[in-house]
Amino acid sequence: PKKSVAVLPGDGIGPEVVSAALDAVEKLDLPLEFRFGDIGWDCWREEGDPVPQRTWKLLEETDTCLLGAITSKPVRETEAELAPSLRGTGLQYVSPVLQLRQRLGLYANIRPVTDLDGGRFDFTVIRENTEGLYAGIDVHGLDEPLWNAVRHHPNAAASGPEDTSLTLRLQTRHGIDRLLRFGFAHAEAHGKRLLTVADKPMVLRNSSNLLRERLELIAQEHPDTEAEILNVDAVALWMVRRPERFGVLVAENMFGDILSDLGAGVMGGLGLAPSGNIGDHGSYFEPVHGSAPGMVGKDRANPMAMLLTISQMLGHLGLDVPGEELRNAVRTVARARKTVTYDLGGTSGTREVARAVADRLEEG
Amino acid sequence: PKKSVAVLPGDGIGPEVVSAALDAVEKLDLPLEFRFGDIGWDCWREEGDPVPQRTWKLLEETDTCLLGAITSKPVRETEAELAPSLRGTGLQYVSPVLQLRQRLGLYANIRPVTDLDGGRFDFTVIRENTEGLYAGIDVHGLDEPLWNAVRHHPNAAASGPEDTSLTLRLQTRHGIDRLLRFGFAHAEAHGKRLLTVADKPMVLRNSSNLLRERLELIAQEHPDTEAEILNVDAVALWMVRRPERFGVLVAENMFGDILSDLGAGVMGGLGLAPSGNIGDHGSYFEPVHGSAPGMVGKDRANPMAMLLTISQMLGHLGLDVPGEELRNAVRTVARARKTVTYDLGGTSGTREVARAVADRLEEG
Ligand SMILES: CC(C)[C@H](C(=O)O)[C@@H](O)C(=O)O
Ligand SMILES: CC(C)[C@H](C(=O)O)[C@@H](O)C(=O)O
Numbered sequence: 001p002k003k004s005v006a007v008l009p010g011d012g013i014g015p016e017v018v019s020a021a022l023d024a025v026e027k028l029d030l031p032l033e034f035r036f037g038d039i040g041w042d043c044w045r046e047e048g049d050p051v052p053q054r055t056w057k058l059l060e061e062t063d064t065c066l067l068g069a070i071t072s073k074p075v076r077e078t079e080a081e082l083a084p085s086l087r088g089t090g091l092q093y094v095s096p097v098l099q100l101r102q103r104l105g106l107y108a109n110i111r112p113v114t115d116l117d118g119g120r121f122d123f124t125v126i127r128e129n130t131e132g133l134y135a136g137i138d139v140h141g142l143d144e145p146l147w148n149a150v151r152h153h154p155n156a157a158a159s160g161p162e163d164t165s166l167t168l169r170l171q172t173r174h175g176i177d178r179l180l181r182f183g184f185a186h187a188e189a190h191g192k193r194l195l196t197v198a199d200k201p202m203v204l205r206n207s208s209n210l211l212r213e214r215l216e217l218i219a220q221e222h223p224d225t226e227a228e229i230l231n232v233d234a235v236a237l238w239m240v241r242r243p244e245r246f247g248v249l250v251a252e253n254m255f256g257d258i259l260s261d262l263g264a265g266v267m268g269g270l271g272l273a274p275s276g277n278i279g280d281h282g283s284y285f286e287p288v289h290g291s292a293p294g295m296v297g298k299d300r301a302n303p304m305a306m307l308l309t310i311s312q313m314l315g316h317l318g319l320d321v322p323g324e325e326l327r328n329a330v331r332t333v334a335r336a337r338k339t340v341t342y343d344l345g346g347t348s349g350t351r352e353v354a355r356a357v358a359d360r361l362e363e364g
Numbered sequence: 365p366k367k368s369v370a371v372l373p374g375d376g377i378g379p380e381v382v383s384a385a386l387d388a389v390e391k392l393d394l395p396l397e398f399r400f401g402d403i404g405w406d407c408w409r410e411e412g413d414p415v416p417q418r419t420w421k422l423l424e425e426t427d428t429c430l431l432g433a434i435t436s437k438p439v440r441e442t443e444a445e446l447a448p449s450l451r452g453t454g455l456q457y458v459s460p461v462l463q464l465r466q467r468l469g470l471y472a473n474i475r476p477v478t479d480l481d482g483g484r485f486d487f488t489v490i491r492e493n494t495e496g497l498y499a500g501i502d503v504h505g506l507d508e509p510l511w512n513a514v515r516h517h518p519n520a521a522a523s524g525p526e527d528t529s530l531t532l533r534l535q536t537r538h539g540i541d542r543l544l545r546f547g548f549a550h551a552e553a554h555g556k557r558l559l560t561v562a563d564k565p566m567v568l569r570n571s572s573n574l575l576r577e578r579l580e581l582i583a584q585e586h587p588d589t590e591a592e593i594l595n596v597d598a599v600a601l602w603m604v605r606r607p608e609r610f611g612v613l614v615a616e617n618m619f620g621d622i623l624s625d626l627g628a629g630v631m632g633g634l635g636l637a638p639s640g641n642i643g644d645h646g647s648y649f650e651p652v653h654g655s656a657p658g659m660v661g662k663d664r665a666n667p668m669a670m671l672l673t674i675s676q677m678l679g680h681l682g683l684d685v686p687g688e689e690l691r692n693a694v695r696t697v698a699r700a701r702k703t704v705t706y707d708l709g710g711t712s713g714t715r716e717v718a719r720a721v722a723d724r725l726e727e728g
Contacts, residue, residue, distance in 0.1 A: 074566075076573075131519045133568075135514075138568045139571070145512065149509065159537045163536060165534075165536075165575075167532075169497065170528065172517075174519045175519040175523075201438055202438075204502045206502045207531050209440075233621045236623075238629075257597045262597075265605050269605055
């Protein structure tokens with residue numbers, strides 16, 4: 001039976017990139033049914049939720065999801081964007097990607113960092129998606145119990161509870177175990193011999209003990225993969241200086257957020273960066289780039305990140321052969337530097353690049 | 365009257381790098397008295413504190429401090445290193461750099477990121493040093509009040525209080541205000557027109573409000589400097605792709621830790637990265653590199669980071685002219701790529717490079 005993919009084109013350049021990329025992969029004759037749905041800014045504006053009920057239903061009925069892009073705006077500007085009839089009703093904007101990750105329990109955010117040009121490096125950042133500093137426990141102005149936890153700190157004492165903010169970095173055995181197991185499995189499936197965990201044990205002495213203990217335990221189940229803990233600052237440095245040293249790089253939510261965007265930088269920019277968000281009962285795939293409102297309708301955006309995202313999704317659906325074919329076609333076009341968009345130094349448009357990839361698929 | 369500098373050579377390559385660098389700057393005939401003191405691993409081992417009392421006294425008696433390098437080891441290995449008579453006494457190793465920053469209130473960690481080769485970029489990361497995620501409130505196993513703050517989170521519920529860890533990211537009006545004021549003053553003193561604050565307002569909605577409110581207020585006192593808040597992940601990406609866009613980059617302790625090491629990577633490695641830690645009543649200066657135990661006594665370490673650190677210190681002491689002279693001499697030698705250490709692709713030793721810089725000082 002055909003697998004099904006919910007396609008949520010989203011905001012800004014999302015729709016035109018999705019459309020160009022899906023046209024290009026038609027050549028692969030994929031055994032997939034694509035079902036389109038709504039997400040993003042228009043849904044917030046008109047319906048009061050960037051992820052409407054019908055979209056959750058679509059996600060339930062499909063095997064995975066392909067997401068275009070979502071426009072980021074400062075939260076304090078979101079209410080003013082609502083349709084007049086919805087204003088003042090207490091509706092709160094919550095980023096759709098956070099909603100997807102949390103509600104579907106997509107704890108592993110997989111971002112491959114690959115040297116498209118020379119094959120000099122090829123590793124994967126696996127970012128935890130459900131806990132860590134982005135667990136959602138963040139307050140400005142402290143009540144008694146939280147104030148008691150920090151009142152001894154000189155800066156807190158000098159500021160008082162109203163002028164103090166706290167964000168809680170939550171780490172749990174449950175969250176750490178499933179992330180590490182996922183990381184080792186990914187390493188084994190992709191022939192990587194080194195799993196690096198980014199942490200800061202010199203400073204975060206106690207929380208890092210939980211992580212280290214779990215790593216030591218779980219590493220025993222995976223004797224073929226070497227495991228190490230590196231300081232997160234050193235990881236950032238080495239990603240720039242010696243990216244080839246990494247195999248699989250596992251990190252807490254916020255460390256992983258920073259390191260994976262850094263990975264996009266190392267790779268040559270957001271135009272080439274795919275990602276997948278995966279849990280035990282669901283998944284969605286999205287290019288790392290944003291919705292680039294200033295670029296809409298100009299046929300300028302690089303579709304390669306979306307094409308590589310589709311390739312990553314195909315691998316996840318067990319369609320490894322067409323996934324690989326697609327990735328190779330993108331690489332060939334990117335390396336040739338002939339038909340590429342402005343961000344790779346070229347002058348081609350979105351559709352032209354997508355077509356060049358499609359042409360490679362036919363030849364291949 | 366001569367100003368005085370406490371020189372703490374520290375561990376590993378620290379002493380040989382300090383000695384080569386101080387020899388080189390003799391040519392500048394600086395109006396400074398250098399007073400040597402002890403810090404680091406040997407002090408921990410033999411005296412039970414990596415920063416002994418006599419060193420605190422020296423720091424009180426001097427105008428600033430030059431630090432070599434300190435060996436980092438996992439905290440759990442520290443007790444076994446103690447002299448037998450000190451073991452089991454409950455002594456706890458605390459990183460000397462954290463001790464210096466906390467006890468002397470050195471809230472601003474200044475790390476210039478400069479393109480030594482082409483002058484393509486030149487900005488400064490100013491990292492908060494006393495609060496944020498590294499404020500020291502970090503627990504593994506939660507008591508009642510902290511557990512209540514997180515028990516609703518599914519991962520916490522699935523793990524229980526003993527298997528949950530929390531790190532508190534503390535931000536205060538006191539800490540934010542002095543950091544931002546320092547940042548604006550630094551921008552003005554160095555002719556920078558843009559101050560970027562790295563934060564994550566889409567996710568850390570409440571704590572980021574405190575930061576934004578204080579920034580909007582304090583920015584009004586500095587109409588000549590443009591101020592912006594950027595997502596920390598985007599900052600990491602842009603530091604790699606377009607470092608020239610930054611002027612002064614201000615960040616919370618842990619964001620700043622990652623971004624400043626990333627800056628060292630962008631600059632060409634730790635061999636070129638200086639830093640200063642500055643508060644209202646004290647300061648110390650150190651190269652960003654570590655103590656490189658494997659390199660001790662081999663005359664291999666790059667002394668340029670230390671020479672640039674001394675240059676930064678001279679500026680802080682009001683000795684701008686020799687500071688500039690020294691920086692220019694280092695740049696000239698680095699750019700020529702003739703007398704440079706292995707990390708810059710050369711074959712010269714520590715002392716040879718330091719002498720080459722000294723020769724430039726004579727000529728200049
Ligand atoms: C939009 C934002 C909430 C999101 C995140 O940080 O998780 C994005 O930056 C990402 O990295 O996918
Ligand atoms: C040694 C460590 C505690 C320190 C830090 O992270 O503050 C170091 O990495 C630095 O960046 O100066």
